[in-house]
Amino acid sequence: MEVTTHDIDIQSLRKRFPVLNQKVNGKPLIYFDNAASSQTVDTVVKSLIEFYEKDHANIHRGIHTLAERSTKKFEETRESVRYFINSSEADEVIFTKGTTESINLVAHSWGSVNLKEKDEIILSQIEHHSNIVPWQLIAQKTGAKIKVIPINDRGELIIEEYEKLLSPKTRLVAFNYISNSLGTINPAKEIVTLANEVEAVTLIDAAQAAPHTKIDVQDLNCDFLAFSGHKMYGPTGVGILYGRREILEAIPPYQGGGEMIKDVSFGGTSYNDIPYKFEAGTPNIGEVIAFKSAVDFINELGHPVIESHENELLRYATNKLSALEGFIPIGTAKNKASVISFLIEGIHAYDLGQFLDAKGIAARTGHHCTQPLMEYLGIDGTVRVSFSVYNTKEEIDIFINALKNIISKLR
Amino acid sequence: MNQIKDRQEAIIEEFSMLDSNMEMALNYIIELGEELPVFPEEERVDENIVKGCQSKVWLTASFTDGHILYKADSNTAITRGLVSLLVRVLNQSSPQDVINAEIYFPKHIEMDRFIGTQRSNGFASMTKQMKMYAVAFLAKQGA
Numbered sequence: 001m002e003v004t005t006h007d008i009d010i011q012s013l014r015k016r017f018p019v020l021n022q023k024v025n026g027k028p029l030i031y032f033d034n035a036a037s038s039q040t041v042d043t044v045v046k047s048l049i050e051f052y053e054k055d056h057a058n059i060h061r062g063i064h065t066l067a068e069r070s071t072k073k074f075e076e077t078r079e080s081v082r083y084f085i086n087s088s089e090a091d092e093v094i095f096t097k098g099t100t101e102s103i104n105l106v107a108h109s110w111g112s113v114n115l116k117e118k119d120e121i122i123l124s125q126i127e128h129h130s131n132i133v134p135w136q137l138i139a140q141k142t143g144a145k146i147k148v149i150p151i152n153d154r155g156e157l158i159i160e161e162y163e164k165l166l167s168p169k170t171r172l173v174a175f176n177y178i179s180n181s182l183g184t185i186n187p188a189k190e191i192v193t194l195a196n197e198v199e200a201v202t203l204i205d206a207a208q209a210a211p212h213t214k215i216d217v218q219d220l221n222c223d224f225l226a227f228s229g230h231k232m233y234g235p236t237g238v239g240i241l242y243g244r245r246e247i248l249e250a251i252p253p254y255q256g257g258g259e260m261i262k263d264v265s266f267g268g269t270s271y272n273d274i275p276y277k278f279e280a281g282t283p284n285i286g287e288v289i290a291f292k293s294a295v296d297f298i299n300e301l302g303h304p305v306i307e308s309h310e311n312e313l314l315r316y317a318t319n320k321l322s323a324l325e326g327f328i329p330i331g332t333a334k335n336k337a338s339v340i341s342f343l344i345e346g347i348h349a350y351d352l353g354q355f356l357d358a359k360g361i362a363a364r365t366g367h368h369c370t371q372p373l374m375e376y377l378g379i380d381g382t383v384r385v386s387f388s389v390y391n392t393k394e395e396i397d398i399f400i401n402a403l404k405n406i407i408s409k410l411r
Numbered sequence: 412m413n414q415i416k417d418r419q420e421a422i423i424e425e426f427s428m429l430d431s432n433m434e435m436a437l438n439y440i441i442e443l444g445e446e447l448p449v450f451p452e453e454e455r456v457d458e459n460i461v462k463g464c465q466s467k468v469w470l471t472a473s474f475t476d477g478h479i480l481y482k483a484d485s486n487t488a489i490t491r492g493l494v495s496l497l498v499r500v501l502n503q504s505s506p507q508d509v510i511n512a513e514i515y516f517p518k519h520i521e522m523d524r525f526i527g528t529q530r531s532n533g534f535a536s537m538t539k540q541m542k543m544y545a546v547a548f549l550a551k552q553g554a
């Protein structure tokens with residue numbers, strides 16, 4: 001289905017994000033740092049307020065009315081996430097506090113009982129630190145080794161090189177669906193299929209993908225998939241870990257405490273069933289409940305509409321930027337999400353970022369938590385703009401003019 | 412000592428005329444950076460890099476007739492401007508005066524609003540390094 005930008009009424013959509021309507025340093029805010037965190041949609045905020053004003057109670061623990069109500073709503077979010085990623089059952093959906101915690105959970109719980117010396121973990125050159133460091137920690141403990149899928153000049157994974165890394169020693173392949181630094185959309189299904197051939201477990205970091213593209217864990221056929229609520233118009237402090245039932249049942253808990261047990265005695269403790277086995281303690285109840293409104297928001301708009309709008313902005317901005325003298329794009333994958341990392345010849349990224357901020361434009365400067373990638377590219381950082389469903393071409397025009405002005409000043 | 416204070420007062424006065432306008436302040440800062448004397452190419456080496464700064468900052472100091480002469484540079488325009496402010500405040504002072512100096516102008520001009528907290532930390536590293544040079548010169552003088 002071909003969808004056009006006209007399918008969204010941007011102005012009324014923007015009203016649902018009150019934060020956008022403000023001045024920063026005397027200029028109307030232009031928020032282009034969506035890959036770091038997107039703004040929160042009004043229904044999420046409303047739901048949060050409603051929880052704290054009407055429903056606040058701990059879940060799964062009481063029989064009183066408020067506890068029943070909050071438990072029911074909490075579990076409703078789990079069901080809507082199940083639907084969102086098309087997993088076959090809601091028990092395969094675990095709430096964490098973010099992508100980072102989801103990956104740490106897998107590295108710890110799965111890694112501690114499945115990795116041994118000389119086993120290999122395959123990551124890619126374009127991973128976020130949160131999909132590198134947890135693996136380094138478990139590799140140090142178990143003696144497993146980390147191998148890295150290289151990239152080509154456009155910032156795409158080289159699949160032939162990946163195939164060469166795969167072997168019977170490969171125990172796990174973990175990679176991002178969409179790169180937060182370069183915007184590269186990786187061929188996730190192909191990467192999983194190849195990993196399955198050597199019976200390696202797969203984890204997809206879908207932090208950037210969840211707000212942008214339809215995720216179907218059954219179609220992807222991955223074992224684990226992680227993402228964060230705050231990058232998809234939802235609240236902070238909510239993350240998702242999808243895990244395949246057989247694996248989740250076979251691995252030990254991540255943390256111990258309330259909720260995750262069946263029976264506790266000093267002689268020994270038996271654990272609760274999934275997903276509760278992995279949800280020790282009181283979770284971010286209000287935020288998880290409110291997160292459902294973010295999922296609903298995306299479902300109502302529909303990924304095709306979101307994708308087509310964001311791709312249109314990407315095309316528009318890329319064309320305008322390319323016309324600027326000295327523009328150096330960092331990452332030019334053929335299949336790319338609405339993330340543009342760049343440098344301007346002769347001007348330091350920090351100076352650009354600071355002047356953009358002075359003009360009310362929120363862009364990100366630095367290594368974007370991908371230092372191994374920056375080191376590989378031989379740069380210490382980039383300026384990154386990332387567009388969301390509520391951004392407009394007018395904002396891009398203002399941004400381009402601001403950039404021209406800054407360039408003329410700093411050259 | 413008064414000289415260090417006077418120079419800081421002058422900076423505070425100059426920035427007060429910018430009316431808290433962030434862009435004007437940044438423009439002013441980079442202009443100041445452009446006036447910084449050319450940093451000798453042969454001194455642009457790793458040993459002279461100030462640790463703890465996000466962007467690269469080179470700093471050297473020499474000591475003649477009881478006064479310290481600082482030279483500094485950075486690979487970013489804004490940082491070069493900020494560094495030039497510190498050089499301006501502390502240059503041509505005695506080691507004792509530098510050691511005793513209280514650097515208060517960044518707070519008064521609300522510098523972290525212009526450059527963010529991370530860079531403000533870098534600024535503190537820079538100040539510390541300048542004082543270290545003073546300590547070393549004082550020790551040498553005493554010896």
Ligand SMILES: Cc1ncc(COP(=O)(O)O)c(C=O)c1O
Pocket residue numbers: 035036097098099100101128130131176178179180205207208228369
């Ligand atoms: C690709 C990717 N993975 C992981 C993360 C970490 O997500 P969080 O900080 O929400 O745990 C991010 C966020 O920047 C990301 O962009």
